[in-house]
Amino acid sequence: NAGVTQTPKFQVLKTGQSMTLQCAQDMNHEYMSWYRQDPGMGLRLIHYSVGAGITDQGEVPNGYNVSRSTTEDFPLRLLSAAPSQTSVYFCASSVQGGAEAFFGQGTRLTVV
Amino acid sequence: GIQVEQSPPDLILQEGANSTLRCNFSDSVNNLQWFHQNPWGQLINLFYIPSGTKQNGRLSATTVATERYSLLYISSSQTTDSGVYFCAVVDYTGANSKLTFGKGITLSVRP
Numbered sequence: 001n002a003g004v005t006q007t008p009k010f011q012v013l014k015t016g017q018s019m020t021l022q023c024a025q026d027m028n029h030e031y032m033s034w035y036r037q038d039p040g041m042g043l044r045l046i047h048y049s050v051g052a053g054i055t056d057q058g059e060v061p062n063g064y065n066v067s068r069s070t071t072e073d074f075p076l077r078l079l080s081a082a083p084s085q086t087s088v089y090f091c092a093s094s095v096q097g098g099a100e101a102f103f104g105q106g107t108r109l110t111v112v
Numbered sequence: 113g114i115q116v117e118q119s120p121p122d123l124i125l126q127e128g129a130n131s132t133l134r135c136n137f138s139d140s141v142n143n144l145q146w147f148h149q150n151p152w153g154q155l156i157n158l159f160y161i162p163s164g165t166k167q168n169g170r171l172s173a174t175t176v177a178t179e180r181y182s183l184l185y186i187s188s189s190q191t192t193d194s195g196v197y198f199c200a201v202v203d204y205t206g207a208n209s210k211l212t213f214g215k216g217i218t219l220s221v222r223p
Contacts, residue, residue, distance in 0.1 A: 045210045100160035103155040106153050
């Protein structure tokens, strides 16, 4: 019973490098989303998807790209990492938008 | 957008004590969840409770949607209850079904 799986758990990047945070769910959920958690600012929505082939921006999308080619996977790409992207990233999924959301274990990213 | 306020911001309990955590929100909601973020950073689902009352072991939650608040009750607290408790809501005024989180309540349970 895997639920929502994120990889890697920890990552250190140099400024300007690119990378992809992986997110997979095995619950056949249509809605998936990415949040970042920063001290004092709570969790904020980066991008979301209501189904395969459909993605849209959340409140803090700059510097990130997403795609959704399958129901199961929703990767988050950092195009050119910046120190301001140092954060903990969470992927979540739910049957549909507004339904109970389930979160992955998070990825702690440090950009130096 | 919708505002979510949690109180108190910090709580220290002796093991075995009971506590009540509060979540106020500024507008009508269609989803309300309580999460526990453990010391390892993992977000654990406690309750999905847009209205009514639910219980799960020592924890229970009540949401009064018409008065825009929710309460999380922890009875006979244990050290493993320590961590941060988040309330999060979804309002359908926006198209993205975004979960809006409160700032969290940091709970420390001492042995």
